[in-house]
Amino acid sequence: MPTQVDPPLALLAELTHRCPLRCPYCSNPVELERSASELSREEWQRVFTEAAALGVLQVHLSGGEPMVRRDLPALIATANGKGIYTNLITSGTLGGEAELREFAAAGLKHVQLSFQDFTAKTNDRIAGLAGAHEKKMKFAAAVRAVGLPLTVNMVVHRQNLAGLPQMIDMAQALGARRLEIAHVQYYAWALINRAAFLPSREQLDEATRIVEAARERLKGVLAIDYIVPDYHAVRPKSCMNGWARQFLNVTPSGKAVPCHAAETIKDLDFPSVREQSLADIWYRSEAFNKFRGTDWMPEPCQSCDRREIDWGGCRCQALMLAGDAARTDPVCALSPDHVLVEQALNETSRLPAEFVYRHFS
């Protein structure tokens, strides 16, 4: 058992899996939840109230597209009223200034707006929605008109990395204070379509060089957060900063999970907020305690001096690539399964860049 469990810092509220976009690297699970199973407004309000009492400081209102929920202003008001910092993560393709004014009045603090590219052509092709880029550009202007701070989230991969400098210019022109350049992470839909998106080592190095130069040039003007694809790494990412250490995620139907991909671990029984309190789930559920701390770790993690930095990497990735969630993340060069990552990288360079859009099965 772990020695000490701290209260969670942040809650990712996946309000719905419904979304007008069909991005082929969507981080939602391949088995999407339907609207009939979604938590009601009252249930979400209870979750946010319990979250605040538990010590959660930030709530990320996400999806799917959270703006399909008509009760969003009421949900923001509840979270904000409990002292929680609220962040809206949106595709910006539904609604505009009128909705944003309601959100701001309810206490929303920040908007993160996703783009699939700086050009309308590639953006709309990847999003699988004609006219999406134009709507996003208008939405960004509306965010600034309402006076809310804006983060542009740009998802990058081998099909759009060449436009990275123009993406940075675009974020600045839109009045963003923050730009998140997020390489696709290979889970769920993105794993199905991995060969279409995984960049080469050369592409990644060039992108990293461009980001570092832009950070220096735009210091104090535009903060750039950069999330790299871990397949090219030597050591794994500190996934979620450790299993159930700081974050929890609640799915549209109320399943509580330590990260948005955790439901892929089928032998764990994830508790529902409909049946248990958030405090019981966080401190006492078997699923949340399963990979906490370092006791569960196999070698080479157990004796590694980075075990409390990397926390063994990602459990879901260990399952997806090596077939066992309790193994070392194969991304780590010290993992006995690391050859699987090298194989994926080799294979990608030979495969065509075709993909399937996300869809309800």
Added chain:
Amino acid sequence: MERLTVSDASALRIAPHIVFRFDETRQKWIMMAPERLMLPDEQAVEILQLIDGKTSVGGIIDSLAKKYSQAPREEIAKDVTAMLQDLADKGCLADANAG
């Protein structure tokens, strides 16, 4: 938009949509920014509490220099300015006289 450069003459305020408050659960002061959470140390909390949208950075340094008379003013000035510049670069502080 231009970078905010912190000097003795600057009057600062906590930027809109930045929350600086005491957290009862953790019994600590916290600063929340878009997708970012900071736990300022005791020294930073003391400085942040002096930011009122009126007092200049020079004035804040003066009051700290008076309180901690064993440390030379220029050393305090260096630390305070560096800390505030860092927070300004993170978008947490704004010029009190602008918009």
